[in-house]
Amino acid sequence: MIAKPIVDLDIIIENYDRLPEVVTKLNGLGYIHQLQWSFKGREAFENLNEKSTCLSNRIKHHLYVCDENSMELKNRLDFRDYLRTHPKAVEEYNHLKTCLVTSKSTRAEYTEGKTKFISNILHKIRKNKLDRNY
Known part of the structure; x- marks a missing residue:
């Protein structure tokens, strides 16, 4: 299948109550919660470290956190x-x-x-x- 050179990655959590903990841990890894691309059931994150190290200054993956249900x-x-x-x-x-x-x-x-x-x-x-x- 044709695709952009960007991979979608999903982190699946057992329930939405764990989201604040996951956001904090992802922040520590350089990910920022992207509220404008998020909605209930799928939260989007951007890796700020990736943008500064990519030669093309483009992201290489989208990271999402999804509630397993x-x-x-x-x-x-x-x-x-x-x-x-x-x-x-x-x-x-x-x-x-x-x-x-x-x-x-x-x-x-x-x-x-x-x-x-x-x-x-x-x-x-x-x-x-x-x-x-x-």
């Missing part, structure tokens, strides 16, 4: 698993991401551009699970 984590894993078994969807997703990158979109525009595609896949997954239960 969050819908966001479930969605991320379900979407990943769907792409692993649906090569046509991978082709479509690759095309979409290539178009978004070549249009010089911002991070917010890039993310927003992928949201509809991802939401449609998640809807298919949920519908399929419901159909199998009847």
Whole structure:
């Protein structure tokens, strides 16, 4: 699959009450909590040390902290698993991401551009699970 040269990393915590402790520990490692990219179930962090050491001055990974019971984590894993078994969807997703990158979109525009595609896949997954239960 086509991807930006940025890896998404998830730290999974057993419950959201542990988040303040995790934020403190990550701060000690040079990570800053990015509230503008966070929401309940998936908290985003930026490594300030990485920006100063990268030759291109660009980040190499996104770090997220997810509650193990969050819908966001479930969605991320379900979407990943769907792409692993649906090569046509991978082709479509690759095309979409290539178009978004070549249009010089911002991070917010890039993310927003992928949201509809991802939401449609998640809807298919949920519908399929419901159909199998009847």
